[in-house]
Amino acid sequence: MFNGIIFNQGIVHKIIKRNKGINLFIKSNLPIKYKDIGISISCDGVCLTLISKKNKILEFYLSNETLNRTKFKKIRNNDIINLELPLKNGQSISGHICQGHVDFVSKLLKIKLIDKSYLMQFTANNYQKKNLIEKASILINGISLTISKITKKGFEVWIIPHTYNLTNLSNLKINSLVNIEIDILSKYVKKYFNEK
Numbered sequence: 513m514f515n516g517i518i519f520n521q522g523i524v525h526k527i528i529k530r531n532k533g534i535n536l537f538i539k540s541n542l543p544i545k546y547k548d549i550g551i552s553i554s555c556d557g558v559c560l561t562l563i564s565k566k567n568k569i570l571e572f573y574l575s576n577e578t579l580n581r582t583k584f585k586k587i588r589n590n591d592i593i594n595l596e597l598p599l600k601n602g603q604s605i606s607g608h609i610c611q612g613h614v615d616f617v618s619k620l621l622k623i624k625l626i627d628k629s630y631l632m633q634f635t636a637n638n639y640q641k642k643n644l645i646e647k648a649s650i651l652i653n654g655i656s657l658t659i660s661k662i663t664k665k666g667f668e669v670w671i672i673p674h675t676y677n678l679t680n681l682s683n684l685k686i687n688s689l690v691n692i693e694i695d696i697l698s699k700y701v702k703k704y705f706n707e708k
Contacts, residue, residue, distance in 0.1 A: 513598060513599050513609060513610065513611065513612075514554045514559075514596050514598060514599060514610040514611075514612060514654070515596075515603075515605045515606060515607040515608065515609065515610060515656060516557075516596070516607035516608060516610045516649075516651050516654060516655055516656025516657075517596065517606045517607045517656060518594045518595070518596055518654060518655055518675075518678060518679045519596075519678070520540060520541065520542050520594075520595045520596070520597075521540070521592055521593060521594055521595060521678075521679070521680065522538035522539055522540030522542070522555075522570065522592075522593045522595050523538065523539050523540075523590060523591070523592055523593070524536065524537070524538055524587060524588065524589050524590060524591040524593065525537040525538060525539040525569055525589070526569075526589065527587060527588075527589060532575060532576050533573060533574050533575040533576050533578070533579065534573075534574050534579065534584075534587075535571060535572070535573055535574075536555075536560075536571070536573075536574055536584070536587065537569050537570070537571050537572075538555065538569070538570045538572070538593055538595070539568050539569055539570075540568060540570055540595055541568060542570065542595055542597065544562070544565050544570065546565065548562065548565070549562055549563065549564065549565065550562065550563075551597070551598060552598050552612065553570070553572075553595060553596070553597060553598070554594075554595065554596040554597075554598075554610070554612050554654045555572065555593050555594070555595060555654070556582075556583070556584075556593050556594050556653045556654050556680070556690075556691050557594070557610070557612060557614060557651050557652070557653050557654035557655075557691040557692075557693055558578065558582050558584065558612055558654075558691060559611065559612025559613065560572040560574065560578075560612075561573070581614050581617075582614045582617060582691050583617050583689035583690060583691050586689060592680040592683055593680065594653050594654040594655060594679050594680050595654075596654055606656075607649070607655075607656025608649040608651075608656050608695060608697075609696060609697070610651050610654075610656065610693060610696075611693065611696060612654075613693060614691045614692065614693055615640070615643070615692055615693055615694045616636070616640050616692050617689050617690070617691060617692065618634040618635050618636060618652075618666065618689070618690050618692045619634065619635045619687050619688065619689060619690075620632060620633070620634055620684050620685070620686055620687065620688045620690065621633045621634060621635055621665060621666065621686070622686070623684070623686070628672075628673050629670050629671060629672050629673065629676075630670070630671040630676055630681075631660075631668060631669075631670055631671075632668065632669055632670075632671055632681070632684075633663060633665070633666060633667070633668045634652070634666045634667055634668075634669070634690065634692070635665055635666040636665075636666035636667055636692075640692075640694075641662060641666070641667070643694045643698055643699055644659055644662055644667055644694065644698075645659065645695075645698050646659055646660070646661060646662055647659065647660075648695050648698050649695040650667070650669065650692065650693070650694060650695060651691075651692065651693035651694075651695075652669065652681070652690050652691070652692060653679065653680060653681065653690050654691070655675065655679050655681065657669045657671070657675075658670075
């Protein structure tokens with residue numbers, strides 16, 4: 513479980529393709545020790561299990577199921593990845609409760625600098641938008657953000673300079689892909705009322 517507050521990033525160092533997945537190697541300064549092998553790490557919002565660490569290189573295995581449901585299907589060497597360690601008991605939650613389970617992949621439609629912040633618009637189809645709520649939380653590439661507006665083609669979020677500079681949102685271009693996780697509370701509430 514995570515809270516979508518990013519303090520660390522990594523860079524894709526190597527990708528080994530397998531018959532039914534890939535081994536992904538990310539170079540990072542995350543404070544990981546050998547005893548931490550097996551922990552879950554949020555990689556651009558995807559909960560992945562750390563299977564090895566050598567020097568500063570973290571290794572993960574991604575099955576085809578994970579690749580097909582995330583933007584990692586298009587992963588390339590030197591891509592910048594947002595990283596977050598799992599929450600610990602008693603740790604402050606500054607964002608929102610995140611599972612690392614991607615609901616859909618979205619594209620950046622528009623970006624506009626207004627004063628010092630960035631207004632970004634992302635795609636979502638009508639089915640996906642049914643689970644989106646204005647002013648609710650949303651996870652984009654592992655970053656806890658707030659939906660400012662639901663639009664015809666998707667939704668908008670505001671990015672403050674601090675977040676923009678510390679995450680890979682600063683590397684996005686029009687049509688860049690991002691991983692989206694809808695606020696789990698929104699999904700549970702909707703399911704509850706639909707089944708009553």
